[in-house]
Amino acid sequence: MSEGTTGVIAVDTVVVWSVAAGAIVxxxxxxxxxxxxxxxxxxxxDEFxxxxxxxxxxxxxxxxxxxxxxxxxxxERLGRVEHELHPNSGGSLRDAVDRVDVRTRQIAADASE
Structure with missing residues (x-):
């Protein structure tokens, strides 16, 4: 009988298969x-x-x-905002502010006279 065996072939076979199954699992x-x-x-x-x-x-x-x-x-939205911030054909917010500024100066000049 060699060392590491039980001497019973059926038991040795079950041990070998159990170790192999454990390694596979x-x-x-x-x-x-x-x-x-x-x-x-x-x-x-996939989410990215x-x-x-x-x-x-x-x-x-x-x-x-x-x-x-x-x-x-x-x-596109930024372009529309930039359009309003620069003087152009008179329809921008900047043009409206400039017109109000001119009128305010005229009113202030008329009031100081």
Missing amino acids: AGLGLLWQMTRGVRRVLGRV VDDWQGVPPRPGVSGRPGVMSRLDGIE
Whole structure:
């Protein structure tokens, strides 16, 4: 009888298969943990891509525009605000403030006379 065996072939076979099954289960558990982390990262990447590209509407859920669409809207609104801050054809806020300033000076000059 060699060392490390019981001498009973059936018992030795069960021990070997039990150790092998335990190693396989441990390996599968480790593999499961690794794939869980990878799936979590891939889920976050998927969310980022959805935010970047936008999401079309579907039943019960409104759509969201992507980053480029939102930036385009921001630039458009900023252009409208800038248009109001500079003198132009007389219709901007700046033109209105300048007209009020001129009238106020005239009224102040008339009151001081």
